[in-house]
Amino acid sequence: MRVLKAGVAYFLLVFACGFLFGLVRVPWLVPRYGVRIAELLEMPFMLLAIVLAARFVARRFALPPHARIRLAVGALAFVLLTATELSAAILLQGLSPVQYVAARDPVSGSVYFVLLGVFSLMPWLLARLPRAHRQSR
DSSP: OHHHHHHHHHHHHHHHHHHHHHHHIIIIIHHHHOHHHHHHHHHHHHHHHHHHHHHHHHHHTTOOSOHHHHHHHHHHHHHHHHHHHHHHHHHHHOOOHHHHHHHSOHHHHHHHHHHHHHHHHHHHHHHTSOHHHHHTO
């Protein structure tokens, strides 16, 4: 049950940050810089949100450093995020999943997909940090 709660919390935290960043990116950054640059400007902030959310969830739910548990949390959050994004693309934009992926900018879209991988692995990656580094925080 802890994995389920942690995975849902991790998804919700990162999704909420992405939603809030989108409220800045779409009306202010995209008209000024274009989609590619606006999305690339957002990526470091999303990475920070991912790291902070994974740290918070690991502490809040007292996740042990076992790979199986941490990877399950990240995988569940990844499935929830992917399902939410694809559902929004289908319902709001009328796109199929293939059309959604194909419509992404080749540069910022590629970075986005790498960041999705980082998102899914971050709970596990944080557990892999040297113990001295984890305890100093």
